[in-house]
Amino acid sequence: MRFALLSIIGGVSLSLAASAQQPLLSFSDARRQQLREHPEYVNLLKKADGYLKARPMTVDDLKPSGRDTKHSTTAFPHVVGRRLNDWSEALGFAWVGSGDERYAEKGIELLCGTLANFPVAQPYVLKGFAGGRGDIMRGIAIGYGFFAGAMTPEQRDQVAVVSEAYVDNFLSEADNPKIWWHGIHNYNGVCGGAAGLLTMAFADYPGIASKQGECIRIMKRWFDVSIDSEGAYVEGAGYSQYGLSNSLLFAWLLRERGGEDLFKHPHVKQLPRFYAQSLLPGTNIMDARNDSNYGRVNRECLLLALANRDGLAAWLWETSGVDAYPYSVIFGDDLPPSTPPTGLLPLHQHFPDRGLCVWRSGWSDRDVMFSTEAGPYYPTTHNQGDKGHFTLYAYGQNWAVDTGYGNDSHFEDSRCHTQAHNCVLIDGKGQARSGNGHGTNGTIVAYNGEAPGGYALADCTEAYQKNNRGMPGAGAELALRHHLYVQPEQGAPAYAVVFDDIRKDAAEHRYTWQMLTWGNVAIDTRPNGALFRNKHRPEGESYAWTPVGKLDPSKPLSASAAAATGSCSWEFETAAAGDWYLWGLVRAMGVDNGKSDSFVVQIDEQAPIDWHMPGNRTWNWAQVTTGVTDKTPWRVTLPAGKHRLRFMTREPEAALSMVVLTRDAEALLPPQDGDSEHIGLRVDHAEVAGGMVRRQVADESAALSRLLLAVDAAAPLAAPVVDAFRPTDGRQPAHFPRFGIDTTAVNPLFVAVLVPLPGEQAEPAVGFARSADAVEITVTWPTHRDVIRWHPANREKPSFTRQ
Template identity: 30%
Template sequence: MSLNRYAFLTLLLSLRAAAAAPLVSFDFDTGDAAQVWNHKSNTTTAVVADRPQSGGGALRFTIDPAEFAYGWVHTGLPEADYTGLHGIHGYFRAPVGTLGTLLFHVCLQGAAGQEMSYFRSDLGSLADSQGEWVPFYVAVGDLRYERGPVRTIEAAALKPGELIQFLASVDGRAPVSIDIDSVALLNAADGAALAREVKAQSRQRLLLAADKVSGAPHPRLFFTPDWLPRYRAKAAIGGERQAAYQRLIAAAEELLKSHDANDPLGKLYALVDTSKLEGTPFRAAFEGQLVEASWPLEVLGAAYQLTGDARFGDQGAKALANAAKRLTVDEPFLDRGFYYTRTLYVRALAFGYDWLWDKLTPDDRRTVKATLLGFVTNIHEHSQTDGWGRRPLHRVWNWDPGLMGACGVGLLALEGETRLGEKGILFDCRRHLRDYLTLGIDADGCGHEGPIYLGYGSGAGVEFVELLRRQGRGDLFTETNYQLIPPWLLAETLPDGKRWNNLSDCGHDQRNWPAYLYACGRLSELAKTEAPVAGERWSCLELRQPLNYLQQFAESPGPRRLNYPALAGLMGWEWQHGPGSRDPAALDPREALAHVLLYEPCQPVDDPAKYLPLALHFRGRGLVVCRTGFGPDDFHLAVEAGPHAAGHDQSDKGTFTLGAYGADLAIDSGYGNDGDPQKSGSSSAHNVVLIDGEGQPMRYHNQSSGHVTGFHHSSLLDWIRVDAREAWSVRYDGDWVPSPTPPVARADRTFVFVRPSPQQGVPGYLVVYDDIAKDVGEHDYTWQWHIPADRAFAVSESVWSAVPRGMTHDVLTSEAAGPGGTATFRLNVPTAGKYVLYGLVRAGGPELSKSDSFFVSVDGGDRLTWDLKTGAALSWDPVQDRAEAGPRAFDLTAGEHSIRLEIRERQAELARFVLLPEDAPAPVDPDGSPAGAPSMGIEDAKLDGGGFVVHNPAAATGTPVTMDVFPLRPAGGKVTTDWFVTSREGAHPRLQYTVRSADPQFVVVLVPRREGTPRPTVEALAGEGAVGVAVRWPQTTDLLAFSRDAGSAGQVQLEGSAGFVRVANEAPADWALLDGRQLAFGGKVLAALAAPGVQVQTGAQ
């Protein structure tokens, strides 16, 4: 026995000796002790006195593998209170040269006639023993369901007679003996420390001795001899690549001055020790702090490789070793964070180990390897049981590529240096990434969870994909739907080019995510392998029936409908106008590193319309985007009603957003993920219809589905039809088992986007038809319209308008670069008590997440880090510290008090403060403040330091654009407006129109207008079997009819879903039959089809 092993076993014995009596222990001191252990037919048991681990004997079970290559022993649990059970501790031993594995099971009794449910833990390889005792510890929480009726295991539910089992699989044909001793069931107080020590030792056993390792030399990840010169060349390449390189090295230089390599995790542990946050707020704060603790390890390692400067290597190696010694996978507080969060640390350990290898001592290498190995095996084990990766459809969730990418990168760093099943784990990691990039991105190249989640969640998966390619292990960029994403990214980009749409529980922020840096780099290179194809365009496929779920989640990648030069041109345009428009010198260090490793520029196309139609339907996700072009004043309509598999989702099937002429005119409420039935995840937050004041049933990750049932694009109009019945009527659990909710009879919604026709004097406009009914009885139906905070509603009986909202506030802010500064406010508190301080604030910079915080202190007290939750809208937000679960309640005496505001993130903006009693409702309207409350505007501030400036906005905010909405039917409803408070994007105005009806059939016309745009005359058309509307322009009249089967509305006769006729000089000039057999005007047949279909005619005489 080595000294290290002897010392370790001595430590374990002392821990066990110091512990209180175990809940249950198994005594092998007498010969009859083996009798309580049942065994398989090819297995025998006996008590042996050959060097027991403790006491007078050990249990030996001998397996004869002649018939079965495995054997087992098990025994029932005795009477005991298992409520406090933490885990099972013991020892095993096998002779020198024994090959095989040892498993441990807890087997729960089923109902009468049912099988038992098996929960498993792998104790290790029998070869670990070499004739010596090997400790094991199995925490109840680490047991994984294996087979039998699906259940969960909880210590408190364990009953006498349920089994614990040891099962060994052995190699060869000769009998094999395994010894078990000192088996004890321990409570948490006794077992937790023991568990950590046993796990640490088991990881050390999985590492090969230094003279046994194989694999490529370090560095083997990115900075290999063939690639290092290419990276170093970026130091003088010019443009954005050189700027990013310089930013990376500058960040490393700054770390030499500011980074504490002796205690690199100090702030993380301080947060854990002192934070009052719980739940999601804690998880978010924890992730932010782990990011700050982890990226320096990567940046220092990369700077060392790029420059050869030993200062970076020495600092990085010291920090890496100290981090790995302190934070291992066994740290309990990791479970308080999101499970995904550990990926940020895992990738830092992997890259740090590889890039700083020659600066680490042999002992430190082994420490880092053991810590990294612990995370790799933990993630791989969880991938087989957890809801983010257990089944292929779970892998649509963005956590999966980040977790398995980190696992894969970690194993690539360790490959050839462990006794793990490396080939199998790497295969699994690659399979998970392949599934995500084929299922999480649909066959048209659209991310199911939106562009932010694809960027955030893919994490180290991007680096893993590239490393596999460089090592000849598959190209997951070209072999999946990853290569197809440019058209989708352009579709998600709003007309200003600075924001992605915030559908699908997303936000607006465009960031230089590695996923998109890599897409640029790969498409740039792939474009050189193909010649441009003259006249090629992305095909626009018509749809009249919903796709099947298996079609939407097809396992084969979709076809590449554009060649690589075209895809590269689109990606270049997206990059230039969106994420890449930021100054590379302002990148954060993580972004700069990814830029250096992954990015190459794509030559942008002058106009994306060269390759793309002006309407795109992404069939897997159920997203349709229509636009009039790719300029800042063009129309942008987005409609979503798709399937749910896993991940982020909202109660929004059939919702839409609309922008035109540079203004947002119908908006989404953005990120929610809080389960609040009245916040951003709910139907109340979306432009959908409510029934009796209720929306589509919701939960956190909503797990509901809708369907796009019709789509057609033409130069005359775009037609989109969706069905949200499933979203109302069915919820699914984590394995897609349906759970019915109160059903609705119909929930169809039709959009007709009429395209601008300047020659005919017709601007673009939208008609929305809702055929929704819960049942045959009367109910309240509420049609909703959300607008941004820079708009206000003007409501009359026949038309509702969104108009630019006057703004009376100047704002206090800071320029993008400049000195620090403070602003001091003084206010008088009339009565002593506890108060909450609210600020009218917003994130004012081009990147919202980097311009949304201040420092605040009251009366010289705690310096609070105040993270704004308002987004880009000027909204009220309570002052609280990021480490607090809610608003700070200040205990104030009567009299004068001071508030000190400091710049933290530049371009954050504040208009005023208001102080309210702790129990008072929070303010909502940004144009008002509660009567009598102490209030301070920026004119009351004393400015010091020169960093704060006063910004004087125009008299009205918002582009001078209005939108008129004509509620044609049903008439007689009630209009209400309010300020809707979102989860993360402040408050904005909402209009609700409620009618009492058995069959409402809403028809609403939405007309964006700017100077020179005529306002139409709009009227409902009388009919039978159909509903219709006439939209009268100076030169033409547009007639639209909608029917469930066949009918007439005015002069339009329709057999089908929808019809459109444009009348000029009393004759039809253009028309469209939309999913029907026949369309007629004034009795004259315009279109007749043998089977339902779509026919569009323009320029008729």
């Protein structure tokens, strides 16, 4: 096939050939030049070149794997759709940038060939998850949008017939109340947005194009019921992103063509508030809740910033967003002025439809964030046994954490269960089964955000009794959890107090108060609590970093320029030839941690790589990888003998303490002494040159932050126990240290005081005094004393006074 490039008439069709319809996406000459000039363009072409060897998917390519065969089978449409989308995007954008006809030829082959094997009636597709059909529709829309003008009429008709069947299938299910995902589930956005894209891509096929209004109606209905008036998505931040990935792309193109502006929907406009309140202080990561993982802001904030001229969305994108290339070239970069949340948003917020309460002292790595959740279950959405579960983040460290996505509750070690959350267990059991279409109800009975003591009362009783299908939990006549958040004042940091009024029945039972923390935290137990501290600190006496002002922004980021700017290097020796993998103990120390999280790495004279390490505020081990978003462990083949390893400046304030080279390709953490063959290299023994400097660990205080936990109960407490929650689902993180403390009582009336402390802050004295009907907690600081009184029988907010 030979294809001719279109001349530019307000934009260049991505099909790059004459077409009777408006292209799905379009470029101007300037945009195409931006596509080519972007640093990731080389990687885009590499990916497209790799896909030149691909062949259309067949049913034989889909084989159940892992311990959950049924789930693997129903997820097959996701596999097909996402691979089709990856092919379409990489080959299509590569064709736009290069004009190389091989990309178009392969794109048409993969699109037509795969759809011949996977029409909507194919059993795996029809019986699989509906979201997978949304993925397939998106892949078709993008592929056809790129390659339609280069197809034969027969090929276009073939794809149109398949596409119309997919759209009809979606519309029939989306309007059927008996379908389990009807109305509120993220599949409405995934499928509705993708079906809308098809109505645009096939504008010259009336049977498809005429259904655009129905797609818009379903999208608006989803916005109405799944996002509350404050902007909170009922399934959590991660699933909002999945649902919005297709729907906001559709909304953008609809708006660009003069159609209805879905960005003006009042709930959609509030989304940036929800994302900002979900950010962990000092990071670009959003809290993991309601079966969502920890994750970064995605391109939905870029689109919201551009479409609504929203300064908060622009701030989220600039400080937290993942590079949206190559789509960012289409959307443009005309962002409104960035508006940080400090001073714009309150330091507390209740999302009532979601049942989520958040309090914070700010958004920097010197701030504290405390939250709890106890909301209703919306059938059928993602859910976990976590009503009353709290999280706490402070000074750049994850202290009380969520274990993230599970949705495999039929396994005993699922992250869905209460055993994986910061809740109370009764005789070792928790709330009723959640996940896989099951869910429990909770209620925020009372809420107050004002200083000095923000407050929320969560009623979790029903969650311990049963789920939406009547399946029992541990059972409880009463399960109330009071949360008190104390704002920082008079030199004392913010802290939280959690009170549990929980009773199974009139008999005594074993109650366990538990809290899970991050893998880099060590727990030093005490008789009635513990001290939590970050165990991943700089190794040795020093670390290397490049202070602000030492980096010359005019120099290109070549290896030679990076080495001239700053370097940390070691000479080491290997006994035999082989492959090696690298791990680094690193920290992003800049004000904008997303711009202080990379090095240039080189061994001997081999080609250097840009390592985009995690942008964590605290010291963490991370594997050295290639790529920005699609990260691959860096494998280095070395002969026996002496070698030189260089970590060179790429961004200021990226810090390095130690490097480990290991032969173990499957290592999940850097090896320790006695493990497989490895080489450890500390900065203490490195050659540090140029703008990179050696800094003494004694000068570092932020990494010394810790968390004081003091627990009291109405009956004697057993000795604390520290174990680990280890889900075997293959996802990361796969290890969460867990603190637990037991008592045997009719009602334990637990009180837990959680005090995060910055490095320079001395511990307060925490005391408990109980009477027949009350408990008094005192937290004594050098300058004052806080007194908190709780009368459980009153079911009222605990009183707080500062003396």
